[in-house]
Structure formats: structure tokens, C-alpha cells
Amino acid sequence: MSDAVASISKESWDKDILQSQDVIMVDFWAVWCSPCKMISPIVEELAKDYEGKAKFFKINTDENPDLASRYKIRGIPTLMFFKKGQLVDQVVGVVPKTQLKEKLDSLLE
Amino acid sequence: MLFDVIIIGGGPAGLTAGLYTSRARLKTLLIEKGLIGGQVTTTEFIENYPGFEDGISGTELTGRMEKQALKFGLEINQGTVQKISLSGNIKKITLEGNQEHEAKSIILCTGAHPKPLGVEGEDKYRGKGVSYCATCDGAFFKGETVAVIGGGNSAVEEAVFLTKFAELVYIIHRRNQLRADKIAQELAFSNPKIKFIWSTVVKKIEGEESVKSVQIRNIKTNEESSLDVHGVFIYIGYNPNTEFIKDTVKLDESNYIISDGNMSTSVPGIFTAGDVRAGSQKQIAVAVGDGATAGISAGKYIEKNF
Numbered sequence: 001m002s003d004a005v006a007s008i009s010k011e012s013w014d015k016d017i018l019q020s021q022d023v024i025m026v027d028f029w030a031v032w033c034s035p036c037k038m039i040s041p042i043v044e045e046l047a048k049d050y051e052g053k054a055k056f057f058k059i060n061t062d063e064n065p066d067l068a069s070r071y072k073i074r075g076i077p078t079l080m081f082f083k084k085g086q087l088v089d090q091v092v093g094v095v096p097k098t099q100l101k102e103k104l105d106s107l108l109e
Numbered sequence: 110m111l112f113d114v115i116i117i118g119g120g121p122a123g124l125t126a127g128l129y130t131s132r133a134r135l136k137t138l139l140i141e142k143g144l145i146g147g148q149v150t151t152t153e154f155i156e157n158y159p160g161f162e163d164g165i166s167g168t169e170l171t172g173r174m175e176k177q178a179l180k181f182g183l184e185i186n187q188g189t190v191q192k193i194s195l196s197g198n199i200k201k202i203t204l205e206g207n208q209e210h211e212a213k214s215i216i217l218c219t220g221a222h223p224k225p226l227g228v229e230g231e232d233k234y235r236g237k238g239v240s241y242c243a244t245c246d247g248a249f250f251k252g253e254t255v256a257v258i259g260g261g262n263s264a265v266e267e268a269v270f271l272t273k274f275a276e277l278v279y280i281i282h283r284r285n286q287l288r289a290d291k292i293a294q295e296l297a298f299s300n301p302k303i304k305f306i307w308s309t310v311v312k313k314i315e316g317e318e319s320v321k322s323v324q325i326r327n328i329k330t331n332e333e334s335s336l337d338v339h340g341v342f343i344y345i346g347y348n349p350n351t352e353f354i355k356d357t358v359k360l361d362e363s364n365y366i367i368s369d370g371n372m373s374t375s376v377p378g379i380f381t382a383g384d385v386r387a388g389s390q391k392q393i394a395v396a397v398g399d400g401a402t403a404g405i406s407a408g409k410y411i412e413k414n415f
Contacts, residue, residue: 032153032244033244034151034244035151036245037144061248062248072318073249074236074237074249075235075236075237075246076245078236092236094143
């Protein structure tokens with residue numbers, strides 16, 4: 001089911017996120033985090049809804065502790081929004097899909 | 110569509126009720142707004158559920174309950190119920206997005222959610238050091254100092270769990286003794302990474318980008334001080350998820366659903382089970398027992414009234 005949201009790692013972070021001009025949403029998650037399992041299907045749906053408009057990635061914080069500490073992550077799921085390589089917004093915890101859509105829509109304007 | 114039974118909430122109570130009604134060949138729909146398994150899924154290890162002598166994880170236990178109920182025909186839908194309306198014997202459920210379902214009987218198993226402390230800084234630093242789920246967020250506090258607020262089972266067990274990551278864990282409790290099970294207390298008292306701060310309440314959570322400290326006050330001496338911590342894990346109890354049914358069934362003064370020994374609520378044909386029920390001990394084993402009772406009661410009600 002995870003076709004629409006590609007996994008990303010430290011190695012490709014700079015290229016795929018920071019050097020990209022696109023609107024990007026990144027889902028920080030881990031296998032042991034049950035709220036992450038609630039948000040990941042929503043991210044999948046958004047990836048399909050916004051196909052061609054925004055990009056979606058997920059990153060496993062266990063496998064990428066450097067990135068988790070670089071962005072001072074203190075809780076997951078954390079969803080980060082990037083535009084033109086800049087971190088512009090961030091949400092922690094399970095939030096309704098509508099709220100995420102609003103954020104994406106305003107970034108795409 | 111008309112169901113025999115609609116169950117709202119997919120934790121252990123709801124899944125057990127669904128198992129019983131499905132096996133009774135009652136057409137049953139379970140509606141869950143978040144994750145099947147409910148609060149239990151955030152518990153890493155459950156040692157007091159009978160039948161699993163080596164313990165079992167919350168996700169595995171509820172995953173098995175779900176499979177078992179599905180095997181007997183339970184239908185499960187994702188959705189958030191907004192209201193229940195009654196017309197004669199039939200109960201109508203309206204979901205977010207205006208989808209509707211009807212049922213002869215309803216079982217409310219909506220559970221509870223962690224109670225917030227209600228102090229300055231709590232909302233501001235949520236996800237930036239303030240957490241209600243140690244199993245979710247504990248790993249981000251490797252080598253750091255954290256505080257756990259509360260003195261019940263959740264607080265004490267999660268404090269012990271947090272010592273896997275944190276260098277030092279303070280348990281800040283407003284009383285001068287713990288409420289947790291003796292076995293949980295023993296584990297905490299013998300853990301060198303746990304320090305207790307008794308008779309103390311948190312007044313304020315402070316920080317910059319993320320949490321840096323908490324302002325605390327000793328309620329006996331009224332002495333105030335600041336404690337350097339990077340994380341604050343709040344386990345001071347629960348609030349029931351009853352907002353959408355407060356005008357439908359009778360609640361007690363803390364908003365839990367009032368029921369009798371058959372799990373009947375104030376409305377005929379509406380039953381309840383699990384943590385949302387007034388007087389529940391908030392244990393998985395109790396929720397499962399409630400769920401079985403509610404399932405059987407719903408069956409009897411339908412047989413008598415339809």
C-alpha cells in the first residue's frame with residue numbers, strides 16, 4: 001500500500017528535500033509508534049490526492065537518528081512541510097486529514 | 110443500512126462485544142475513528158492479561174482480538190460518529206461526512222483519553238517535549254532528563270520504560286505515595302535512574318524551541334522551584350470520550366456513562382462497555398468482561414423488542 005509515499009534516508013535528504021523546489025511533506029515515523037500507524041494511511045491518501053502537485057516522503061526515525069536529532073524531533077508522528085527547500089511548517093501527533101489538506105493547499109497557492 | 114448492533118469504538122471492549130454479537134449471528138458493525146485496539150496499542154508490554162504468562166504487546170493482543178471477531182463476521186469501518194438520534198426503537202448514527210447507519214441496538218465503547226495537566230506551556234510544547242505516550246516518544250530522550258507526572262500504574266510503568274532511554278527520570282506526584290500496583294512500585298523504587306518528587310505539582314512548563322524546565326510547587330511547604338528537564342510525560346488520569354453522546358445517555362459528574370450490571374445505559378437498547386463506563390477499573394480484562402456482557406445484553410434486548 002506504500003507505493004505513493006517513498007522512503008527517504010539521510011543520504012538522499014539534501015538532494016530530495018533541501019534542493020527541491022517542490023512542496024514536500026515528510027512523515028517521521030517508527031515501527032513501535034502506534035499513532036504513526038493512524039497517520040500513515042492519511043499520508044498515503046494525500047499522496048494520491050496531490051499527485052503531480054506535491055511530493056510525499058516518509059522517514060524511519062530509528063534508522064535515521066541523525067535526521068531526527070537535526071530537526072529536534074521530540075515526538076512522532078511528526079509531519080514536516082517543505083517549500084523550496086525550506087522547512088515551513090510542522091505538525092506533531094495525529095491530526096485530521098482536512099487540517100493537513102489546508103496546510104498543503106496554502107503552500108501550493 | 111439497518112444493522113442489528115452498531116458498536117462505537119474498537120478497543121478490547123468493542124472487539125469483545127463484536128465477537129459475542131457476531132457469534133450470536135447478529136449483523137454487527139463496529140466503527141472506529143482511530144486505530145483498532147485503541148489506547149492499548151500504546152502499551153508496549155501487558156503482563157496482567159490472563160492467558161499470556163510471558164506477557165504480550167498491546168498491538169498483538171488487540172490484533173488477535175480483531176482477527177477473532179472478523180472470523181465470525183464482524184464488520185469494521187473507519188469513521189467518527191457525530192451523533193446518535195432515536196426514532197422509536199431504531200437508533201440512527203451520523204458519521205462525519207454525513208454518512209448514516211441505523212441499528213436496533215448500540216454499544217458504546219469509546220474509551221478515554223489522557224487528561225491534560227492544564228498548565229501554561231503544555232499546549233505550546235506538545236510534541237516538543239510534552240508527551241502523553243512514552244512508548245511513542247521515549248526514544249527521542251536518549252541520555253536526557255525527563256519528568257513523569259502522576260502516581261498511578263501508567264505513570265510508574267512508563268517511568269520505568271523511559272529509563273531505557275533517559276539518563277534520569279523524575280516522578281512528580283501530588284501525593285506522598287504511589288497509587289500504582291505494588292509490583293510496579295517495586296520496579297520503580299529499585300531503579301537507580303528514577304527519582305521521586307513527592308507532594309508536588311507542576312505549575313508551568315518552560316522552554317525555548319523545546320522544553321527546558323518545569324516550575325514546580327511543593328503543596329505542603331508551598332515552596333516553588335525550577336527543575337531542568339527536556340521531556341514531560343503526563344499520566345494524571347483520563348477523560349472519557351463522551352462529548353458526542355452527552356445529550357443522549359446519562360453521564361456521571363465526570364462525564365462517564367452510567368450503566369447497570371447488564372451494561373444498559375439510561376436509553377433502552379443502548380449499552381456500554383470498557384473505560385468509558387462509570388466505575389470501570391480501566392483494565393483490559395475488565396473491558397473484555399464488560400464487552401461480553403454488553404454483547405449478550407444487546408442480543409437479549411433485540412430478541413425481546415424486535
